[in-house]
């Protein structure tokens with residue numbers, strides 16, 4: 001219980017540290033943009049990350065159903081899954097929360113005997129990490145699915161059904177008509 | 180025992196990228212992030228140099244032995260021919276105003292996608308070989324040698340620019356990054372570095388007149404088929420004519436509108452509108468493509484592919500040309516066609532035969548945008564419209580980059596949409612009109628193998644769509660670009676938005692009330708109209 005109130009109390013500074021730590025996975029120029037630009041439409045990545053981590057934090061504090069917490073995780077993972085990250089790089093942000101909480105609550109953990117609660121919290125974060133892995137995989141699968149469908153949909157379904165495109169699919173070899 | 184990292188150690192992994200100067204970081208060619216190399220057959224068909232088989236992921240790109248001389252010579256040649264190029268190289272003060280305006284930078288976080296740095300990739304080589312400081316001081320003056328790695332980097336980042344010109348809007352000097360990208364891609368082409376997606380379209384277009392390689396009879400079959408569809412849904416059969424000499428108007432559309440959904444419904448929309456007006460128009464079997472992939476890779480190729488439009492207009496003896504809903508097609512028609520292949524003095528200044536409006540803006544090119552034409556019809560009360568037939572549509576509008584930024588076409592499409600649809604909501608101001616966010620797949624980047632890059636680039640656009648979707652229940656995204664119609668559906672699918680893409684003339688046709696028509700129960704996509712009871716549809720059947 002003690003831990004819960006501490007986490008509520010320190011919510012702002014924990015989220016801020018977590019956010020900044022996540023941004024450190026980008027180059028210096030990118031970080032300064034992500035931190036500076038406050039408009040959610042000019043800077044959708046930072047906005048989504050902000051919304052995502054706040055939702056996840058709330059989920060840890062007050063509990064949340066799987067779908068809802070997944071939607072918050074997805075706000076971050078959907079973006080990192082298409083940026084230049086390895087799979088571990090894309091979902092490492094969730095582990096960073098452990099680091100932030102430990103550092104923020106270091107003194108309290110020693111003085112107030114909350115280490116047990118802390119261990120329990122950390123295992124909940126581990127649960128979120130597993131969930132993140134599923135979400136990441138779903139995102140990557142979605143990409144492949146879209147790619148396959150895109151190749152299929154390149155030609156109008158209407159025309160295909162009318163049998164009007166077979167001729168085009170075998171494009172004549174332009175080499176044969178060398179001028 | 181092999182070392183397995185413990186979770187705590189994994190947590191300590193430092194994901195911070197190493198801070199190396201930009202000149203020393205090399206691109207990594209991973210799947211989803213580059214376009215495939217063009218096969219030699221297209222290059223041969225187009226007389227493009229150094230046709231060969233090569234692969235982007237190979238260490239050795241099989242360049243001609245004297246590749247460096249060729250590239251530098253090409254650069255030299257272009258510096259002499261295009262005053263703009265030298266100017267763009269010299270005047271950038273690196274103020275950074277453009278830096279965070281590119282959708283690829285915003286979505287990827289890769290600093291080399293900042294327009295200023297994208298330009299710097301080329302500019303640094305220019306400095307090394309064309310400025311005194313660069314020759315003497317090298318890196319200190321921001322100059323660098325042209326190496327194979329530099330060439331690869333050009334390829335990587337010049338094919339991550341959609342030539343959308345959003346950055347140019349914010350540049351105090353108006354430096355046009357699209358021009359730099361085109362010229363940069365020309366330099367790459369000079370040593371045989373081209374992409375399959377673009378060259379296949381260009382090669383096909385050069386042969387048959389359109390990107391998909393449809394010969395005239397196939398093109399005609401498709402349009403006939405659309406007439407069947409129109410008749411089935413509305414009871415009205417359009418009667419277009421093909422290659423008809425002496426018609427008043429030549430109509431040219433992008434191939435995306437007759438080849439891929441949902442563009443096909445836009446094409447049906449044109450056909451029904453022209454039928455309603457009993458317009459004296461014809462369709463050419465050779466000028467069967469308004470789009471121009473050639474323009475994405477070189478000014479010469481753009482010119483070659485564009486030539487057919489005036490030449491067909493001349494052959495058919497029409498008075499003026501009407502063009503369909505396409506994006507880059509209009510940058511070419513509005514800003515280049517006249518100087519490339521004009522003057523079109525064999526045509527007349529366009530006048531609407533229905534309203535007698537003189538399209539003075541098209542005095543020189545003789546080509547009118549179909550939304551200008553239709554907006555004028557509505558303004559003069561020439562169309563009987565029943566907006567409620569689009570009541571199942573809650574609409575927002577994506578300003579396609581080229582009609583918006585290269586043509587200033589903001590009001591006409593909006594005027595039409597407001598007159599054919601009751602529910603229209605704008606996306607936030609900083610994401611529309613001249614600040615519009617690109618779809619992320621223009622300028623020949625709509626290849627499926629580039630999907631990841633496209634999803635990054637389209638993120639800011641999708642994000643603004645999400646906002647109106649959640650706030651107003653928007654379920655349709657209108658646009659006037661065939662590439663948009665092809666690439667926005669996968670984009671919105673990735674970002675989890677249940678929003679359909681529609682052309683403007685599709686909705687015009689839905690709303691159009693023909694004299695003596697049968698009762699309408701479905702729209703062009705065969706979807707039941709709002710307020711129609713299931714029995715009414717059964718009755719009809």
Ligand code: SF4
Nearest residue numbers: 281340341343344346
């Ligand atoms: S993609 Fe658009 S905004 Fe980005 S550099 Fe190219 S022209 Fe500029």
Ligand code: SF4
Nearest residue numbers: 271273274275277350
């Ligand atoms: S805004 Fe213009 S002058 Fe400023 S850095 Fe960008 S290109 Fe250079």
